[in-house]
Amino acid sequence: MPAPDLDTILSVKNLSVRFGRHAKPAVDNVSFDLKAERLGIVGESGSGKSTLGRALMRLLPPIGRVSADTLTFDGTSLLEAKEKHMRTLRGNRMALIMQDPRYSLNPVLPIGKQVAEAAILHLKVRKAEAHQMAAAMLERVRIADIERTMKLYPHQISGGMGQRVMIAMMLLAKPRMVIADEPTSALDVSVRGDVLKLLDELVRENNAGLMLISHDIRMVAAFCERIMVMYKGRVVETLTSLEDARHPYTRGLIAAMPDLHTPVRRLKTLDRNAIDAVEARP
Numbered sequence: 465m466p467a468p469d470l471d472t473i474l475s476v477k478n479l480s481v482r483f484g485r486h487a488k489p490a491v492d493n494v495s496f497d498l499k500a501e502r503l504g505i506v507g508e509s510g511s512g513k514s515t516l517g518r519a520l521m522r523l524l525p526p527i528g529r530v531s532a533d534t535l536t537f538d539g540t541s542l543l544e545a546k547e548k549h550m551r552t553l554r555g556n557r558m559a560l561i562m563q564d565p566r567y568s569l570n571p572v573l574p575i576g577k578q579v580a581e582a583a584i585l586h587l588k589v590r591k592a593e594a595h596q597m598a599a600a601m602l603e604r605v606r607i608a609d610i611e612r613t614m615k616l617y618p619h620q621i622s623g624g625m626g627q628r629v630m631i632a633m634m635l636l637a638k639p640r641m642v643i644a645d646e647p648t649s650a651l652d653v654s655v656r657g658d659v660l661k662l663l664d665e666l667v668r669e670n671n672a673g674l675m676l677i678s679h680d681i682r683m684v685a686a687f688c689e690r691i692m693v694m695y696k697g698r699v700v701e702t703l704t705s706l707e708d709a710r711h712p713y714t715r716g717l718i719a720a721m722p723d724l725h726t727p728v729r730r731l732k733t734l735d736r737n738a739i740d741a742v743e744a745r746p
């Protein structure tokens with residue numbers, strides 16, 4: 465028997481997700497491993513990126529049917545784990561950061577309390593210690609004037625600050641795997657880079673694995689060592705550099721994303737016939 469690879473955080477073999485018995489799979493036979501690295505998942509809208517992320521967190525609605533040969537996270541089979549175990553894994557060992565902090569944060573709770581409650585829940589610490597941990601973590605995500613800011617409600621802070629609060633809350637317990645699903649697309653362009661840099665910094669510090677889900681292949685390429693390209697639920701290629709892109713779909717995604725250094729007059733659209741012809745090859 466081959467020795468287990470101790471560095472592997474997540475192992476996925478032939479993962480498929482179907483919404484309804486006769487529907488085409490939203491995620492179709494996807495296989496990959498995640499180590500303490502940054503893995504980008506890119507693809508156009510509807511390619512199955514979010515469904516993949518949610519399947520890994522076991523957060524799909526009951527209509528979503530998951531099947532896989534292997535789905536192992538940190539030694540636990542996500543196919544077999546009881547829901548109670550999943551609840552301790554989520555937020556503790558695995559974290560999901562979503563697009564818009566306004567929908568993820570509790571609107572009726574001051575942000576300091578929310579972060580402290582995450583510490584009480586996941587780290588089983590007492591109130592005073594949780595408050596201190598929350599303050600330290602908020603400082604770590606560069607929130608200024610901590611004690612005053614902790615008393616503010618989510619609607620009183622900016623989107624960029626809200627996303628930094630989410631990151632503080634999600635990374636408090638030092639999870640092994642962080643799935644960030646379009647974490648900056650609801651934010652002002654001017655703060656996107658800062659939020660991503662911060663996320664990257666904290667994930668590296670914890671020696672965790674990051675899955676960065678986005679439709680923006682150039683942004684993903686700037687942050688990730690590997691990029692998995694999804695089309696109609698399948699992985700069409702995995703790249704370490706955009707220059708290696710061979711698949712017409714990936715090339716289409718690259719061409720469709722404006723590059724600050726080479727301005728284009730018209731944004732290209734994807735040539736679906738060429739893409740499907742390549743996909744149809746045995």
Ligand SMILES: Nc1ncnc2c1ncn2[C@@H]1O[C@H](COP(=O)(O)OP(=O)(O)OP(=O)(O)O)[C@@H](O)[C@H]1O
Pocket residue numbers: 483490507508509510511512513514515516525527679
């Ligand atoms: N709850 C659901 N019920 C039925 N179908 C769903 C559900 N969630 C996702 N799907 C379908 O699964 C497919 C993949 O959707 P998914 O949201 O994963 O794509 P995506 O690549 O994340 O797109 P986006 O970038 O727009 O979020 C789509 O065809 C979508 O309609």
